[in-house]
Amino acid sequence: MQRIPSESTRNELGSAETLSEEKLDAVAKRFLHDFKENALEANGWSTMLPAYSISKAIVNAYTRVLARKYxxxxxxxxxxxxxxxxxxxxxxxxxxxxxxxxxxxxxxxxxxxxxxxxxxxxxxxxx
Structure with missing residues (x-):
């Protein structure tokens, strides 16, 4: 999470109570869109190993979704x-x-x- 410059994205991924698969999918889609548009830095994504960093953050957040579900x-x-x-x-x-x-x-x-x-x-x- 510390590699994600955007405070709003960090808050979105860090809010265990409101996380859902749908929210995680939306974050991944936003990242992919910004990646394709070469807009990572402008939109608050990490530019250091960006795909690795966001994929790890999403998988870690998904841990919380699954823990709550099971x-x-x-x-x-x-x-x-x-x-x-x-x-x-x-x-x-x-x-x-x-x-x-x-x-x-x-x-x-x-x-x-x-x-x-x-x-x-x-x-x-x-x-």
Whole structure:
């Protein structure tokens, strides 16, 4: 979320109570339109890895939609850290084993554990 300059878009994606699949679709369509029109910066989108940044923000927001829809499940999202993988041309500072700690921890949460949360590695963090 911090990569999105537009405060209104950050507020829209960050409002857990009013998020819906329809709102997330609308944000994605606005982004795609602005991308095609070369209007990202003018309309408050990130210009640093724009598609990656907005897709991650939308997936993370969708976590909250799903957690609200299925309260009996633990549905969270996890940033594993800057892991050394093919995706970043092996420039990451963490091993795959270190990066797996957060996702494994979330996968093993007990019934009734945290849901609708964003984890930065193994710690709950702000969206």
């Amino acid at each position: 309260p009996e499940m633990c549905i969270n999202c996890v940033h594993p850290g800057y892991v050394d993988t093919d995706l970043n041309w092996h420039t990451g500072t963490m091993t795959v084993k270190e990066g797996a700690r957060g996702p494994v921890m979330c996968a093993l949460l007990p019934r009734g554990g945290s849901t609708g949360c964003y984890f930065d590695q193994t710690q709950v963090a702000d969206f």
